[in-house]
Amino acid sequence: MAARPYSTAASGRFDNTTVIGVLEYEGANITSSLKVLPVPPLPRINATSYVANWTNGLRSLASSRFPANVPQTIDRRFFFTVGLGTTPCPKNQTCQGPTNTTKFAAGINNISFVMPTTALLQAQYFQRLNRLYTTDFPTTPLNKFNYTGTPPNNTMVTTGTKLVVLPFNTTVELVMQGTSILGAENHPLHIHGVNFFVVGQGTGNFNSTTDPSNFNLVDPVERNTVGVPSGGWVAIRFRFDNPGVWFMHCHIETHITWGLRMAWVVKDGKMSNQKLPPPPADLPKC
Structure with missing residues (x-):
């Protein structure tokens, strides 16, 4: 088996x-003894079309006995834009943004997450929540534009600690749309605490009318x-x-520091095994 990295930037x-x-x-x-085989031809490091076609062919090990769940x-549908942006450069600092007065930032739905x-x-x-974050993270982009076309003139992101709050056992469909702001790029997105099923992907802008009919729900x-x-x-x-x-x-460390992250709050369920356990007595304090 031979492999090489895939990256659309910083190759x-x-x-x-x-x-x-x-x-x-x-x-x-x-x-027979193991023979050293020649390395097969591999796609370019930024072969986006090849990667898309290959990942589209991946399937679960589902069967009639063990169906994919x-x-x-x-219950809830979300549409998140994922990409880069800018924010003002602090006074008395030198920033390496697109201009002398800006620095690079990143966000989801144009919100760059601020850690509390x-x-x-x-x-x-x-239940000490009000002072740390708000629950008004937008379910869709506040400013709609041609996400994979010519980027808007204003690339500034907003900052804040905004979260999505969901009841226990909520089923979610999430469409994540890449943007072309400061260049189109592949963003590996990771969610803690849950596995999910990749039901569809495509190029260009997501079409909520036609694209869901091609989702793989089997x-x-x-x-x-x-x-x-x-x-x-x-x-x-999921x-x-x-x-x-x-x-x-995002699993690109620079993008994490730029704010390409958010958080979901899942409330307790009704059963005792569906509730958040207390912190252990010997939990080290910062």
Whole structure:
């Protein structure tokens, strides 16, 4: 098996060599010594179309005996734009943004997440919420534009600690749309606390009228991280049956520091095993 990284940006800033591994099945009858095989031709490091076609072919191991537990009915639908932006450069600082007066930022639905000074999970358990965050994270972009076309003139993001609050056992459909602001780029998005099913993806802007008819609700692949395609979109479905506060963020570390993250609050259920447990008595304090 041979593999190499996939990246739509910064292709020369990390080790992009090829890795090779050997998969040996237990109980196989190995009659000849292992031979070093030539490395097969691999796609370019930024081969977006190749990656999209390959990932579209992934399927779960679902069967009639063990069907994929894809939510068929949805309680809440969300449409999130994912991408870069700018924010004003602080006074008396030199920033490396697109202009001398701005610095790079990132956000979801144009909101760059600000980390609070107190742990959100701790605040959720002790119901000390009002001072830390608001619950008005938008379900759709506040400012609509051609997400994969010519970017808007104003690339400024807003900042805040805004969260989505959901009842226990809520089924969610989330479409994440990549943007072309400061360049289209693949963003690997990870959600803590839940696995999800990748039911669809495509290029360009998501069409809420025609694209859902092509969703795979039978045997989609189950993940906890998915790449929002460069110049495209991805749709996922999942059930939030895990009470707590769960971060969703880009796995590119620079983008995390720029604010490409948000959090979901899942309320307690009615049963005793559906409630957020208290922090342990020996939990170290910061």
